[in-house]
Amino acid sequence: MSKDVNIESIRFLHSGPLAPIKRWGAKWSLWAVHLVTACCGVELAHTYASGYDAERWGSLNFGMMRQTNLIIVEGAISKKMARALRITWEQMPEPKFVIVMGACGIEGGLFWNSYHIARPSEIVPVDYYIPGCPPTPEALIRAIRALQKKIEKGEAKTTAEYAEVKLEDVLEIKEVKERKPPKAPLKLAPKPEIKIEPKEVDWEFGNELVSRLSEKLGGLGEVFITGVNRIYIKTTKERFVRVAEILSEDFDHVKSVNVIDLIHENRFVIEYTVSSYSVKELMSVLVTISAEIPRDNPKFPSLINIWPSADYQEREMYDFFGVWFEGNPWMGNKFLIAPEVETPLRKDFKIPQPNYVLGGES
Known part of the structure; x- marks a missing residue:
């Protein structure tokens, strides 16, 4: 140096x-x-x-x-x-x-x-x-x-020095064409389709479980299979807590909390994925509950009183997307990121673009 x-x-x-x-x-x-x-x-x-x-x-x-x-x-x-x-x-x-x-x-x-x-x-x-x-x-x-x-x-010195050479001389290139640096691939993508639909799978226990959950929920949400050991429940923000309370009788912890940013439709999809440590037949099953909220007013009820394991994940989603989980005492604080960083996983968050420089004589 x-x-x-x-x-x-x-x-x-x-x-x-x-x-x-x-x-x-x-x-x-x-x-x-x-x-x-x-x-x-x-x-x-x-x-x-x-x-x-x-x-x-x-x-x-x-x-x-x-x-x-x-x-x-x-x-x-x-x-x-x-x-x-x-x-x-x-x-x-x-x-x-x-x-x-x-x-x-x-x-x-x-x-x-x-x-x-x-x-x-x-x-x-x-x-x-x-x-x-x-x-x-x-x-x-x-x-x-x-x-x-x-x-x-008493002084710092570099441990390696390199001679400057021209690539065309080394490769014996007689004619050097002018090259332009590439540009960042900035494209306006069309409205993406987010489809979460039932799938036909060979899972007999899953069909029984869907019937059992549908009966328990009593019309509070749409229950269907998305894969082996994967069940999805679509509900609303207003019904979400009640659905969680019913599911907590068999599913005792939250595996993950996820936010899907649908910027073109001005909405978020909130997903809680839950499982069970206490019921042996349900240990391999993941149940995802989802609801939509407006992107410009992202407030959602916290589930930490039902599943304490949701606390860490809700803090993350607040940091990354700005979703305010009502009832979680950590809201308003930064959990994972620095105070000056705001909602870095939103699709409208601006990140630096690469700068390309053409090499030449120094």
Whole structure:
């Protein structure tokens, strides 16, 4: 890297009559608190396992930030995780350093245009980056050695330099045609069809169960089979709680809560999928209850008093779609995402488009 972003730590190590001892101690005592947020954690484990034994170079993974002087960020940092990264860094004593490994930590990786990705360099001062998806154990060891040289010499240097070449010269291309960058495939899709209809399947118990549920519900909803071990109930927002109360006699927990965004029709479809741990014959059966609500006034009754397991899922759907589950005390708070992010899974949520740049002489 060309610029020292953590100059205070280096200045401390190179000041005073004890500077040689301070540099020697810091160089061979890089205790790393590691923030494992993605798959790069596997590569870090490989680096410190018996095969590579990175501890030989004076680096040791440690779990308490107040006894460490190095952060190794492994993977993507979300905007909500950014707070944890900053707090961890602030609790570490000086001198302290940061290494970011993996494409997700550098530019967001495959999540580059996500609604919820933050760059570690915007949160803490980063000393070295390790490119790759995933980076190799050798690359992490190389970064640790580079950091040790920075501690010793007082300046950061890149560990690899590449000569600039023209591709046409390498490939011996005589004529180079002008190329235009591709454009993002932005298309206005026609109104999609969302069809949830009965299916003919070979499931005798399912037919018996549909008859039993239809009798119990007494016209509160339309009950039909959509697949083996899959039953669907269409009802309304006003009848939804009563349907749930009846089903709770046999089905004791919520597997998932889902929202289908029908932007062209200005409505949401709310789905609760329930199952049973207590009734053996129903353990493999999933029953989905659905109802529609207007998209511009997305309020729906919470079912946490019937199925407490719905709480987590309702919080998610509030974060992602803005559906307000009346009766859930968490409404109005952010559960999974940062406060400034609003309804990222709505189909009208704008995400950044890729920018393509033609390569040329620098």
